[in-house]
Amino acid sequence: MAQLAKRPYLPALDIFRAFGILAVIMIHATSAVVANYDHKATLYPLYVFLNxxxxxxxxxxxxxxGFVLFYNYYNKPFTATAIGQFYKKRISKVLIPFILFSFLYFAFTRLAAYGFSDLQTFIGYFTTTKFLKMLIFGKTYVHLYFVVIIIQFYAISPLMLYAVNRFRKSSRHIVWIGLLVQWLFIFIIVREYHVVSPGSYAFTYMLYFTAGAFIGIYYEKFAEWINLTRKNATPAKIAASLVLWALFLSSNMTMVYFYYEKRLTGLSVINTSLLELIDEVRCVTAAIVLLQVSFWIYTSWNKMVVKALIHIGATSFGIYLVHPLILYLYRQTNASGSPILFHVWVAGGFLLALVIPWAIMALSAPFKWHWLLFGPLPTKKKQPASPIQPSIQG
Structure with missing residues (x-):
């Protein structure tokens, strides 16, 4: 079977990344407020909603x-050279920045907690088994666990790519396989073996990875439905989109209601297993909704806004690594005063946690070794594909 040509670059995916990093910053910017603010305050429900x-x-x-990996690699030859190149790229993009920032955040937290007495004591913090365990599980700072999960997926992706290429029909069922693996891990292994921090393992998120992989593999079949316009809209496509959005909104609002009641009363109004299922619906539909919104924005919005969102998305990994430090430093400022000033202070934290890391990425891009800290940063324009149906040659 002839290998397909390299699939075109899809710039709308950077807009998707932009929404993802905006959501991350919103969670972190409102987390302390949700935990500590007066639960009976007028705007407290808004903070719970945003968080x-x-x-x-x-x-x-x-x-x-999952989408990007399988979109790019599904039809490529599966050779030792290809696997080597795959891991080489991932080491430079993710692993080295992760290790460096793990050291930086661990050093920062030690200094913040204990100050600096002497160099020997400071170096000693890094020679303990505690530090090694925290490094392996991404626990040197609260957000780094996510990078460990991505590294785990990178580790197993070549095996998954081999399986779906060796058994081509299995790609049709990859979502159900991912769901089964996720359920087995969450409902059986975690509970039976009392797994600590299950959110630090890739198996907890297998459904989402395989859902992305499925759409990445069959992108050409989904492209017109994802990028729904007046020209290609049909009653069936519109109905499917309405169902998708209804599921996303209803499942998400159910999660908001659950956590709001949990904060107010301390009681769980929904069974834990049922809540897991609702959350799975929320997250899968959120991903597809964001795809639709991202492609719509790319084709319809003001070019300057689109360009800014694409740049935020392209630098999102670096923004992700840096923004908690900005929030920490910002929260050392005094938020006391009138309620209005407090809400302005919270909003300021969100804005600075986005703008300052974004500016750092833009200023770092021209320097040759920026990838050591921040991974790849955009330095030149890529040739975009048609957002609807990229041409694929046989």
Whole structure:
């Protein structure tokens, strides 16, 4: 069978990434408020809504990883050279920045907690088994666990690509296989063996990765439905989109209601297993909704806004790594005063956690070794594909 040509670059995916990182920053910018603010305050429900509604962030990033990997590699020859190149790219893009930032955040937290007494004591923090365990599980700072999950998916992706290429019909069932693996891990292995921090394992997110992989494999079949316009809209496509959006909104609002009641009363109004199923519906539909919105924005919005969103998306990994430090430093400022000033302060944290890391990425891009800290950053324009149906040659 002839190999298909390289599939075109899809710039709308960077807009997808932009929404993902905006959701991440929203979660982190509102987390302290949700935990500590007066639960009876007028705007407290708004903070719970903003914090909970955006908690699809990690699953949709994992969905996108599956989409991109299988979109790019599904039809490529599966050779030792190809596998070597795959891991080489991932080491430079993710692993080295992760290790460096793990050291930086661990050093920062030690200094913040204990100060600096002498160099020997400071170096000693990094020679303990505690540090090694925290490094392996992405626990040197609260957000780095996500990078460990992505590394785990990169580790198993060549095996998954081999399986779906060796058994071509299995690609049709990859979502159900991913769902089964996720359920077995969450409902059986975690509970039976009392797994600590199940959110640090890729198996917890297998459904989202395989859902992205499925759409990446069959992108040409989904392209016109994802990029729904007046020209290609049919009653069936419109109905399917309405069902999709209804599921997304209803499942997400159910999650908001659950966490709001949990905060107010301390009681769980929904069974844990049922809540897991609702969350799975929320996250999968959120990913597809964001795909639709991203393609619509790319084709319909003001070019300057589109360009800005694409740049945010293209630098999202670096923004993700840096933004918690900005939030930490910002929260050292005094938020006391009138309620209005407090809400302005919270909004300022969100804006600065986005703008400052984004500016750092833009300023770092021209330097040759920026990838060591931030992974690849955009330095030149890529040739975009048609957002609807890229041409694929046999």
């Amino acid at each position: 909970t509604f955006t908690k699809f962030a990690v699953p949709v990033f994992i969905f996108l990883s």
